[in-house]
Amino acid sequence: GFATGMLSAPAGHATVDVVLVSAGTISGAVRHPNGTAAGAGVRVDLLPAANLVQPLATTFTGESGTFEFPLVSPGEYVVEASDVSGNRGRSNALVINASGQVLDAPVTFLGRSTVSGRVLDGSGNVVPNVPLTFSSTSLFGPAASVATNAGPDGTFRFEGVFVGSFTVAARDPLTNLAGSTAGTVDTDGQVVTADVRIAASANLRGTLYR
Numbered sequence: 001g002f003a004t005g006m007l008s009a010p011a012g013h014a015t016v017d018v019v020l021v022s023a024g025t026i027s028g029a030v031r032h033p034n035g036t037a038a039g040a041g042v043r044v045d046l047l048p049a050a051n052l053v054q055p056l057a058t059t060f061t062g063e064s065g066t067f068e069f070p071l072v073s074p075g076e077y078v079v080e081a082s083d084v085s086g087n088r089g090r091s092n093a094l095v096i097n098a099s100g101q102v103l104d105a106p107v108t109f110l111g112r113s114t115v116s117g118r119v120l121d122g123s124g125n126v127v128p129n130v131p132l133t134f135s136s137t138s139l140f141g142p143a144a145s146v147a148t149n150a151g152p153d154g155t156f157r158f159e160g161v162f163v164g165s166f167t168v169a170a171r172d173p174l175t176n177l178a179g180s181t182a183g184t185v186d187t188d189g190q191v192v193t194a195d196v197r198i199a200a201s202a203n204l205r206g207t208l209y210r
Contacts, residue, residue, distance in 0.1 A: 024101035026094055027068035030061055030081045033111045033188035037065035042083045044107070049076040049093050072096050081107045086160060088140060110138060111188025116157040117195040119150045119170050121177065126154030127198060130170045136185075138164035161185050170196045 030038040044067040045055035079091040087109040119127045134146040150156045169180040179198035
């Protein structure tokens, strides 16, 4: 256990009660995908394994990229790390089941890569300025969709995509041509080419009867 107090005068005194509780320690280091230390200032959250939304405690890494949660009650936890550049990482599940237990929780930022390609029609000709929607999913779940347009030469490029799966959808509102493509990002720094071919499309309405 631990407690804090304050001395308000020189040579004064303070009474501080310390309550001992059953607890362990979780510590570790945050690293980039290439294995180098993430350095100081990385936010590290301690979360219950059953609720990965609300942190129980937060700390920040020191110069060597290390962190520590000194008093952790028995239970199952996950540690997540994030920085101002958009990097994110998550530890494996961690279980504190005895007082005094010390767990090592290394966290590696998830790799990020680039998805690029062209919008093509059925004959393989590039289609310029088509509206696009980019969707992706990683171990952190679905990311916010990105809406943009292909360039005048029909090309597009999405950077900083986490390792995981993605979909690029295109629809030309003038011609109603539409199409999509899907793929995966497997490694950090990878450049994935994903061309989208658009073709005639229509909406289908109906009623389902038993």
